[in-house]
Amino acid sequence: MDELRAVAGYAAACARPALVLFERACPQDDRPSAAIAAAWLFADGAARSRLQRTAAVAANRAAAEAPDQPAAHAARAAGAAAGAAYLHPLAKASQVGHILGAAGYAARAVELARGDDRVVAEYAITASARRASPVVRDVLRRYPRAPGGRGRVAELVRQLDGMLRDPPPKPRVVEDTGPFFHGTKADLRPGDLLTPGWQTNYGSGRRSRHIYLAASAEGAPLAAALALGDGAGRVYRVEPLGTIEDDPNVTDKRFPGNPTRSYRTTEPLRVVEEVHGWTPPEPQLIEHMRRGVAELAELGIEAMDD
Helix, strand or coil: CHHHHHHHHHHHHHHHHHHHHHHHHCCCCCHHHHHHHHHHHHHCCCCCCHHHHHHHHHHHHHHHHCCCHHHHHHHHHHHHHHHHHHCCCCCCHHHHHHHHHHHHHHHHHHHHHCCCCHHHHHHHHHHHHHHCCHHHHHHHCCCCCCCCCCCHHHHHHHHHHHHHHCCCCCCCEECCCCCEEEEECCCCCCCCEECCCCECCCCCCCECCCEEEECCCCHHHHHHHHCCCCCCCEEEEEEECCCEEECHHHHHHHCCCCCCCEEEECCCEEEEEEECCCCCCCHHHHHHHHHHHHHHHHCCCCCCCC
């Protein structure tokens, strides 16, 4: 029963960020929110009861009546969260939907809400993978892999299933000879070291495990313009003191093959010199990017895979 509670809590946590899409479309309809609440109630220690089953059915009815597809999928995510309490112990692939279905529907909801943008779904699925506790991962591994059903939601569930079962791919170490640049608002001098552990400039502003650099003319000025803090953006030529790898935020998502020559490292960068005379990005581009990050954050998506 404790494992079932962990699964239900996980499903509710995955469904919750997409709920705003339903609430915007149907502000008077509380059936999906009630389904998530029912899942949390069980996850927090209440007895499993008819409440979870009826709440799941009601949320799915709300999905059928929703005025648009993002809202419908958000409601289905909520229904799947309540239904997660009824995960069956028989090791059938179909049962994986009880564990990961809420995450799949939620990812599809936010993908549709952002113009059917698959990169947004990638971020949503990554966020759901990070939410999975060791208990949830252990339960999942007792079942066969997610079935090969048709449709985008089934595809997203299979992707998440693989992320939770399989070891992550090894980063591709690159041998670009540079020169390399780093954009920031920090006042630095030649010889200073840039290290990981500072707040990111995207999403939650959590501490980053990497330090980022670019070998293109556009990457560092864009980073400088987006950097948190007061003052003007600064661009520095830097020297990596260890191995560098492709930045998965661009190579795995927007720009396969890394034509932007964007990289990251867990080891320090040494400042060589400040670069002057660089062309700042258009203010409209910066405003568009900041607005997009804020919208993703509202949907529970961290726009930075670190």
